[in-house]
Amino acid sequence: xxxxxxxxxxxFPDKVEAMSQLKQNDAHFSKLADEYHExxxxxxxxxxxxEPLEELAEVELRKKRGALKDEIWNILAKA
Numbered sequence: 573x574x575x576x577x578x579x580x581x582x583x584f585p586d587k588v589e590a591m592s593q594l595k596q597n598d599a600h601f602s603k604l605a606d607e608y609h610e611x612x613x614x615x616x617x618x619x620x621x622x623e624p625l626e627e628l629a630e631v632e633l634r635k636k637r638g639a640l641k642d643e644i645w646n647i648l649a650k651a
Contacts, residue, residue: 576616580605583641590651601647608640 581588594601615637617623618630625633 576613578612578615578637580608580641580644584645584648587648587651590648594647594651598647601644604640604644604647608637608644611637611640 580591584591591601591605595605596602611633614623615630615633618625618633
């Protein structure tokens with residue numbers, strides 16, 4: 573497992589198989605998952621001061637991560 577917190581498999585452990593299927597068969601879901609992964613990694617790098625950001629920028633990244641997670645959940649809930 574990754575050392576980066578908030579990975580989708582950790583956030584939705586009971587939906588790992590559904591996510592795998594959706595990534596293969598749903599281009600929109602795949603794009604959302606990729607974008608979530610990128611934003612989540614950026615948040616983690618900012619939180620650990622690997623790539624520090626100003627507080628407002630970090631907050632905005634967290635909001636974006638939350639919005640992506642909500643959208644991903646809405647798709648998973650219907651799958």
